[in-house]
Amino acid sequence: MHDKKLETTALVLTAEIYNRTNDLKADDLPSELRKHYWNIKEKTVLRPMNVTARDLEEILDIHDPKEIASSLPFMEYEEFGQKIRPTVFDIGVKWLARHEHGVEYIKNNPVLAHFYENYDSLDVSYEAAIGQNEPKEVSRQWVDSLITQISTEKNAENLLKLVHITVPEEIDQTLDKLVLNQDQKDEVEKMVKAIQFKDYLKRIGLIEVGKLLFVGPPGTGKTSTARAMSAKLKLPFLEVQLSMITDQYLGETAKNIDRVFDLAKRMSPCILFIDEFDFMAKTRSSDENAALKRAVNSLLKAIDEISLVKHDVLLIGATNHPQLLDSAAWRRFDDILDFPLPDKEMRREILDIIVSEIEGQFDTEEISAITDGYSGSDLKLVIRESVLNALMTDRMALDQDDLIRAVGEFNKRTSLKYIAEEEL
Ligand SMILES: Nc1ncnc2c1ncn2[C@@H]1O[C@H](COP(=O)(O)OP(=O)(O)O)[C@@H](O)[C@H]1O
Ligand SMILES: [Mg+2]
Numbered sequence: 001m002h003d004k005k006l007e008t009t010a011l012v013l014t015a016e017i018y019n020r021t022n023d024l025k026a027d028d029l030p031s032e033l034r035k036h037y038w039n040i041k042e043k044t045v046l047r048p049m050n051v052t053a054r055d056l057e058e059i060l061d062i063h064d065p066k067e068i069a070s071s072l073p074f075m076e077y078e079e080f081g082q083k084i085r086p087t088v089f090d091i092g093v094k095w096l097a098r099h100e101h102g103v104e105y106i107k108n109n110p111v112l113a114h115f116y117e118n119y120d121s122l123d124v125s126y127e128a129a130i131g132q133n134e135p136k137e138v139s140r141q142w143v144d145s146l147i148t149q150i151s152t153e154k155n156a157e158n159l160l161k162l163v164h165i166t167v168p169e170e171i172d173q174t175l176d177k178l179v180l181n182q183d184q185k186d187e188v189e190k191m192v193k194a195i196q197f198k199d200y201l202k203r204i205g206l207i208e209v210g211k212l213l214f215v216g217p218p219g220t221g222k223t224s225t226a227r228a229m230s231a232k233l234k235l236p237f238l239e240v241q242l243s244m245i246t247d248q249y250l251g252e253t254a255k256n257i258d259r260v261f262d263l264a265k266r267m268s269p270c271i272l273f274i275d276e277f278d279f280m281a282k283t284r285s286s287d288e289n290a291a292l293k294r295a296v297n298s299l300l301k302a303i304d305e306i307s308l309v310k311h312d313v314l315l316i317g318a319t320n321h322p323q324l325l326d327s328a329a330w331r332r333f334d335d336i337l338d339f340p341l342p343d344k345e346m347r348r349e350i351l352d353i354i355v356s357e358i359e360g361q362f363d364t365e366e367i368s369a370i371t372d373g374y375s376g377s378d379l380k381l382v383i384r385e386s387v388l389n390a391l392m393t394d395r396m397a398l399d400q401d402d403l404i405r406a407v408g409e410f411n412k413r414t415s416l417k418y419i420a421e422e423e424l
Contacts, residue, residue, distance in 0.1 A: 007060045008051075008068050008084065009096050010105045010112065012075065015049040016086055017115045028110040028130070032059060035269065035312075053082040054203075097122060143167050143236055146267055158252070159259045164239040165267070171231040173224050179342065179349040179376070180225065187212070187337050188229055191314060195233055195269075202309045208334050210308025213277065214318040216339025219377030222318040225339075226273045235314065236270040238263065242279040242299075246292060253295035261302040269312035277317040278324040303332045341375055344368050350376050354383045360398035367403050374410075382406045 014033065018024055026034055026045040036059050037045040056062040065084050069077035074092040077084050086092045096102045096112075097119060106112040106124050113129035116122050143165055150156050175188065194201060194209045201209060214222040223239075230237035238260075245256050264272040308314050317333065319325065330336070342350060348368035355364065371379065385406040386398055 002061075003101065004060070004062050004064075004068055005072060006096075006099055006101060006105065008056065008062060008065075009072065009075070009092060009099075010102075010109065011056070011060065012051050012084060012086055013089075013092055013096060013115075014109060014111045015051050016089060016092075018045070018111050019048045021111075021114065024111055024114060028114065030109050030111075050081075051084050053084070056084065093119070143267065150263065150266070155259070159256070159263060162240060162245055162256060163260055163263060166227070166230070166237040166239070168231045168234045168236065171227050171237065173227045173231065175225075175228045175232055177353055178221055178224055178228055179346050179353065180221070181340075181346070184225065184337060184339070187335060188225070188232070190335075191229065192233060194308060195235075195314070198309055198312075207307050207309040210313075211303065211306075211315045211333045211335070212317070213330075213333040213336045214316060214339055215322045215336060216320070217341055217375055218320050219375030220339040220341060221376050222339050223273070223275065224376075226271065226316045226318065229314075229316075230271045233271070233314070236267055237273060238267060238270055239273045239275065242274060242276045246279060246295060253291055254298040257295055257298040257302055261306055264306070264313045265311045271314045271316060272306075274315070274317045277319040277329070278321040300328060300332060341373060344372070347371055347374060347379060350379050351383070354380055355398075358383070358387065358398055359396060360402075362398055362400045362403055366400070367407065370404070370407055378410065382410050385409060 011033070014029070018029065026038070029037070029045060034045060036055065037049055039046050053065045056065050062068065065082070066077045069075040069084050072092075072095070074086055074088045074095060075084060076087045093115075096105070097116065103122060103124065106116045106122065107129060110126060110129040113124045114126045116124050117126050147160060147165070151160060180188070191210070191212070201207065214226065216222060227237055229235075240260055245260070246253050261272070264270055303315065306313050306315055345368075348364050351364040351367055355362070367382075371382070374382070382403070383406070386402040389406065390396070390398055390402050
């Protein structure tokens with residue numbers, strides 16, 4: 001049952017105890033409070049932690065703070081600042097301890113358990129409460145605990161096969177290892193700020209942020225950038241290939257899409273990365289398959305409904321074939337970020353990053369000049385070939401000829417590939 005007085009008292013006392021007790025860390029707060037009050041920049045919950053009317057609404061779905069405060073002798077509602085706070089702390093403490101469900105709240109909340117551990121004859125332990133509390137979002141532990149919970153549910157096995165989940169601590173792709181143009185850098189920074197100032201955006205009603213579409217040829221850094229953002233923003237990374245969802249479970253496709261978005265909301269805060277976003281365009285143009293059409297509509301609807309500000313989910317779509325997307329899809333993203341093939345200067349910077357650990361005498365300037373049209377991942381392949389070729393003669397150091405030869409081989413291979421494709 002929704003006991004508003006009890007929930008409000010537990011929350012207000014938790015904040016008060018947290019403020020008073022410097023020994024307590026943000027991790028001691030129940031995860032829903034930690035999430036709600038989390039300060040991204042400082043990576044903690046800052047003191048003082050206040051309980052405002054808005055907090056009550058968002059955390060507990062309680063809309064009448066004034067009535068509640070006036071019905072509790074130890075609580076006061078402060079119009080200025082719309083805060084609810086304890087007037088006589090000790091009476092509040094006693095009230096909670098004596099409430100018939102009070103102990104349950106205390107046992108599941110390390111902050112309260114810490115305070116009540118030696119209180120009267122209550123049977124609570126801080127250690128036990130900590131064990132119950134969920135760990136932080138950045139850790140594998142946090143994600144695993146959610147997965148364990150979810151995997152006991154119906155159809156969970158299929159769902160978890162569709163979504164590849166990585167946590168920030170597992171991602172070694174960093175933004176400084178990616179060569180990005182100014183637009184791309186600005187967009188990343190914009191998202192960092194949007195997440196940092198999420199509550200402000202919500203307050204002013206600006207909720208149309210946090211849906212990005214990455215557009216560009218294969219190998220230009222779309223996936224890498226999304227992953228690096230996950231590491232930078234300290235958000236778990238949920239990756240979905242749209243083709244997988246349709247191919248494998250045709251009849252279930254529409255439902256799968258809803259499940260994926262639900263999963264993202266439950267994993268939040270997180271990044272939901274949807275790769276091969278153009279898959280839906282292909283299905284739209286062929287009306288033969290009603291199940292696929294339903295899936296497309298589910299997807300569009302799910303995108304409409306999900307929000308960074310409301311659900312703590314940053315949505316990133318990626319496509320190599322933007323020309324296949326129709327306006328219904330475009331319209332749903334509030335920022336389109338272009339990933340062009342790198343120009344000469346960017347190619348040199350990418351090469352410099354790739355070869356940074358490789359020994360030898362070579363000039364990346366010259367290589368960048370003869371690799372027009374190469375993507376970042378093409379350049380990576382060229383260097384890999386050079387290294388492997390050099391190893392054929394037991395050399396660990398590269399010279400310029402190795403690189404130039406690898407470029408030549410790469411060009412030969414791509415033209416063969418084009419011929420093969422034309423003959424199809
Ligand atoms: N702009 C870039 N700067 C540095 N490395 C890049 C860049 N673009 C691509 N790469 C490298 O190429 C590889 C493939 O990139 P990826 O992000 O998978 O491309 P996409 O998702 O656009 O197909 C990655 O390992 C990445 O390191
Ligand atoms: Mg990719």
